[in-house]
Amino acid sequence: xxxxxxxxxxxxxxxxxxxxxxxxxxxxxxxxxxxxxxxxxxxxxxxxxxxxxxxxxxxxxxxxxxxxxxxxxxxxxxxxxxxxxxxxxxxxxxxxxxxxxxxxxxxxxxxxxxxxxxxxxxxxxxxxxxxxxxxxxxxxxxxxxxxxxxxxxxxxxxxxx
Numbered sequence: 534x535x536x537x538x539x540x541x542x543x544x545x546x547x548x549x550x551x552x553x554x555x556x557x558x559x560x561x562x563x564x565x566x567x568x569x570x571x572x573x574x575x576x577x578x579x580x581x582x583x584x585x586x587x588x589x590x591x592x593x594x595x596x597x598x599x600x601x602x603x604x605x606x607x608x609x610x611x612x613x614x615x616x617x618x619x620x621x622x623x624x625x626x627x628x629x630x631x632x633x634x635x636x637x638x639x640x641x642x643x644x645x646x647x648x649x650x651x652x653x654x655x656x657x658x659x660x661x662x663x664x665x666x667x668x669x670x671x672x673x674x675x676x677x678x679x680x681x682x683x684x685x686x687x688x689x690x691x692x693x694x
Contacts, residue, residue, distance in 0.1 A: 551596075553600060553601070554600070554674055554675040555567060555569060555591065555597040555600055555602070555656050555675050556596050556597055556675075557656075557658050557675055561658045561673075562658065563658055563659060563660050563673070564657065564658065565657070565658040566655060566656065566657055566658075567655075567656045567658075567675065568653055568654065568655055568656075568681075568686040568687065569591045569593055569597055569653070569654050569656070569686075570591070570592050570593040570651065570652075570653060570654075570683070570686065571589040571590060571591055571592055571651070571652050571653065571654040571680075572589065572590050572592050572649060572650070572651055572652075573587060573588075573589060573623055573647050573648060573649065573650045573651075573652060574587070574588030574589060574590060574601075574648060575588065575644050575648050576588075576642055576644040576647050576648070577644065579603075579605045582608070583607065583608065583609065584605050584606060584607050584608060584612070585605065585606055585608055585616065585642070586603045586604070586605045587603060587604050587605070587606075587619055587623075587647075587680070588601060588602070588603045589601065589602055589603065589604070589652070589654055589677065589680070591654070592651070602654065602656075602677040603677065604619065604654075604677045604678070604679070604680060606619055613640070616628070616640075618679070618680075619680050620642070620647075622652055622653075622679075622680040622681050622682050623647055623650050623652050623680060623682075624646070624647070624650070625682065628640035628641065628642060629641060629643075650683075651683035652680045652681065652682065652683050653680065653681040653682065653683060653684075653685050653686045654677050654679075654680060654681075655677070655678055655679040655680070655681060656675045656676060656677050656678065657675070657676055657678045658673065658674075658675060659673070659674060659675075659676045660672065660673050660674075661674075
């Protein structure tokens, strides 16, 4: 008989634990979508000088309440389009502009203007190799792919359900 192993986690901590991913129905197919009411966290650099991350927390009642995710966007030509979409969804306006040291106008973000704002997150059921390593098996997961304005979550009848 092997010795018992007591884990360094309390019963209360154990009971609170669950998947970090939002829930999808058990029969979800790749490409299926789920929408959740969210709140925006503190926007910050994901990769300094290259991409920014927008952390979100699910706010609606249900099994996903309190779950966190992030969506990222590039800050250079070819990648800023996603940032434009995200900023517009959160604020209802385009990013403001400020004059840079080169004398030209540049978009800027004041994270304090975004933190705490409500929005809707759109997650998609996706598949890929574990850790992006093609030698590993295919896994299925929920990925936050877009943000939409608060109150814009489609109703079941809008989705043909």
